[in-house]
């Protein structure tokens with residue numbers, strides 16, 4: 273349904289998106305996950321034909337977005353980052369405007385506009401000016417604009433940013449519902465947002481894809497890791513040296529440097545090896561006080577943070 277082939281986007285010398293490739297099949301709900309500045313919006317803007325890539329190719333439903341922009345774009349409903357800027361229009365006027373952009377046939381227009389107004393629960397505010405609406409309503413107006421004209425593909429850029437928990441649940445349920453009949457790409461910098469709705473996750477950082485898989489498979493990969501979290505008081509910071517003397521230790525990473533003088537580390541060890549006893553004994557002998565020692569039940573969130581952390585360390589080294 274969507275093919276992204278070796279796409280790169282440069283702003284001057286800066287590479288915002290760096291040679292990314294992925295395919296999205298019909299009916300999939302795909303999460304584009306990455307921290308701020310990762311390149312999510314740029315990628316979405318390229319797929320929707322909003323901006324042009326520097327290199328590579330995008331094919332949407334068989335049509336190249338640059339060579340056949342009209343046919344490619346007709347299949348896509350796009351909800352850009354932030355809220356709609358058409359403050360002086362009413363909700364209905366805005367949706368009408370979007371319907372015109374998508375060349376919805378005149379005789380179907382009225383009916384189609386009413387349909388998306390119902391879908392997004394905007395009946396009560398349809399004649400209000402957009403500027404007078406709350407953030408949650410504005411977000412839904414933007415969603416309605418994406419939906420009008422029945423596009424098969426929906427591209428939603430951080431659709432829940434700035435919403436309160438109740439509004440988040442509402443939008444999430446709406447996306448789930450739409451997922452039954454659409455192909456969806458949704459971006460977020462929050463993992464839980466994505467893992468609940470999507471059947472595929474593409475993790476992106478510094479313009480590059482660092483992982484793509486189902487949430488389940490990504491989680492399984494992390495679960496295999498044998499990790500401990502240890503919080504200690506170490507006045508001489510010799511703990512890393514001491515820990516690395518234990519057999520089977522792969523890595524030790526400082527994750528929190530607390531104000532009370534304690535430090536939290538994540539220790540990764542070989543699979544199937546319980547190193548808790550050895551750590552306890554060795555630290556005791558060396559005068560390092562353990563405040564907490566626990567086996568890490570790694571979550572997808574940890575995997576995400578780890579992946580992104582590793583990437584940044586690599587870059588700092590280069």
Ligand code: ADP
Nearest residue numbers: 283286288306307308309310311312313314315
């Ligand atoms: P995300 O949506 O993941 O937060 P973006 O795609 O918005 O990330 O941005 C990726 C990178 O490209 C950022 O470092 C951003 O500052 C940069 N960038 C985005 N748009 C422009 C632009 N028009 N000119 C220069 N740099 C840009």
Ligand code: MG
Nearest residue numbers: 312313314353
């Ligand atoms: Mg963005």
